[in-house]
Amino acid sequence: MRGFAAVFGRELSEHRMLPLLALGLGIVSLAAPWLPGVPRASSVEARSALVLALALGLSAVSAIFLGGSVISRDLAERRLGFYFGRPLAGWEIWAGKMVAAVALTLGSTLLVLLPTALLDGVPGPQSLGLSVAVTSLLLLALGLLLVELVLLSHAGGVILRARSAWVALDLAGAGVFAILGWTTFRRLLFAGAALPARWALLALAASVLVGLLAAGAVQVIDGRTDPRRAHRALSITLWGMLLAGGLAAQGYARWVLAAAPEDLGPVQRVETSPGSWIGVCGWDARRRFEPCYLVDVPTGRFVRALPALDMGLVRLAVEFSPGGRWAAWLEPEGGAGKPGPLQLYRLDLRRLKPSPFQSNIWYPRPPASLVLSPDGSQVAAIQEGRIVVDEVATGNRLAAVPVPRFYGPPSLEFASPGRLRILGNSVGRDARDPVVAYNVWQIWEMDVSKRRLQQTGGFEDRLGSMKRSPDGSRILMRDSWERAIELRDGWTGRPLAVLPWEGANPHGMDFLSDGRIAVIASADGGTEVRIFSPDLSAGLRRFRVPGKDRLWLAGQPAPDLLVLERESLDRGKRGRRSLLLDLVTGSTRDLDRDLEPISSGFFFSRSGQLLQLDPRTGGMRPALRPEAAR
Secondary structure (H helix, E strand, O other): OHHHHHHHHHHHHHOOHHHHHHHHHHHHHHHHHHOOOOOHHHHHHHHHHHHHHHHHHHHHHHHHHHHOOOOHHHHHOOOOHHHHOOOOOHHHHHHHHHHHHHHHHHHHHHHHHHHHHHHHOOOOHHHHOOOHHHHHHHHHHHHHHHHHHHHHHHHHHHHHHHOOOOHHHHHHHHHHHHHHHHHHHHHHHHOOOHHHHHHHHHHHHHHHHHHHHHHHHHHHHHHOOOHHHHHHHHHHHHHHHHHHHHHHHHHHHHHHHOOOHHHOOOEEEEEEOOOOEEEEEEOEOOOOEOOEEEEEOOOOOEEEEOOEEEOOEEEOOEEEOOOOOEEEEEEEOOOOOOOOOEEEEEEEOOOOOOOOEEEEEEEOOOOOEEEEOOOOOEEEEEEOOEEEEEEOOOOOEEEEEEOOOOOOOOEEEEEEOOEEEEEEEEEEEOOOOOOOEEEEEEEEEEEOOOOEEEEEEEEEEOOOOEEEOOOOOEEEEEEOOOOEEEEEEOOOOOEEEEEEOOOOOEEEEEEOOOOOEEEEEEEOOEEEEEEEOOOOOOEEEEEEEEOOOEEEEEEEEEOOEEEEEEEOOOHHHOOEEEEEEEOOOOOEEEOOOOOEEOOOOEEEOOOOOEEEEOOOOOOEEEOOOHHHHO
16 A cells, blocks of 8 residues: 555645645635626625536546546656556556546545635535435535546547557447447337336446446556557457446346236236237336236237327327227337327237237327227327328328317217217206206217218217217216116117116116126115116116115126125225126125226236136136236
């Protein structure tokens, strides 16, 4: 350590004018309040701003000057032999000079701040508007940046002063490392892995720091007084370590982006389809980001998809075709969750190895409604007050027709390959009581080939409680004034059948997968689930659920199984539970209290795991682990 101390002291002595210059700049900054245009009332702020600017400027200049001269100038001028002629180890020479350069850089920064700190106090978190923790992290980052700048200037000084052919390796190594680092960061950020992207960036910065430290030491120890030999030792060490770090970062990004649905912990969002595929987003605890997938639950096949920013929320904007064969979703051009144009992707769900088709269809912002035709050849959307229909394979626009103004986002569906059905609502006021508002629904038809839109029907909805059949051909609604459940034609809105409430208030109603209609209604001593024929002409079966619990229909995992969500009205037994009803035997079974039904037999557990009901056994299995289904 004697040699290190001797070299360190010599460097401080040679650059003793730098601390005096820093102290002089600090004294000059005290005159900031007397500068033209500075109000006297803000003298403290003026001094703080000027002294911070001077400190940052001097620290950067000092780091570049000292780092690029303390060793490389002596090496180029053949004066480094003076140190090797003494009983000094190579690492002592390198460490003494570089530590002195860092100490002079950081010390001069503190000396600039000293006069202002004695007069007004240290410019701290209050003056910067930041918390103590954030300010400490910023100061630590600034210190590390100055150290890295000193080391980088040292490497640059050696390379420039050596004037050897090894500069070609330096240029190639810098280019390859920059490409590896940028592609790593860009891939992770584009996929929505913001936290892994930051970790990769920090790891790359750390590898640069370590590489510069090791390369500088090897350059002095192995290169000694020969400039070209020193340059060769520095280049081989530096770019060997940085390229290894860049490749490691690429491997890390590959591992992060290789996440699969079974790696998800808490599942955040689920979109179900008429078939076996689902859209799912969830948190991968090991990789620390939230990917999204389209997953075939029975087989485990999956395709990665990017979520989009929609109504301020980041979600997977996926739509399934009515038959369940096709899926279409929108991905943002700038990456997961980024604002900007959205591109349409389509997937054939029946292929053994499904691969997304990247269409040439773009939307400037998320459409109010989006629907895919049953054959997957066309896509319709409501965008900027128009219904636009595009051909998916070519991206050609088939029609763009202005749509009437509705109160909320209208729903779209393909009634046939060339015809669209639009259902939208406006708000009406009751003439007898203007405070009472109700929905006025309008049904419109669009002929895509003729690019013509015309109204085909409509109806009023007093409660806002309405269900549509899976094919859109029928509408089930409650009329609170007539105290009846009405079945209406989905094309014209005209009444098809009326079902009296029988003096009880229904708590739920929906269409079953085979067209039958389920209605939940209060009855003496409990609640009934009533099953009706598709046209409400006949009541097929009634299932009594004892107790005073309130029930809702929560899904149909199989043709003869219903999931009911029950809420106890007893004050001492508040809470919700799920109930499984067998439509063949009429038997019921309580499901786990910690399960939250989603739809179609899918449930969230308390830990956020996605579970699926097994219709054969009535048990639960992990939905995102295909081996659990076998």
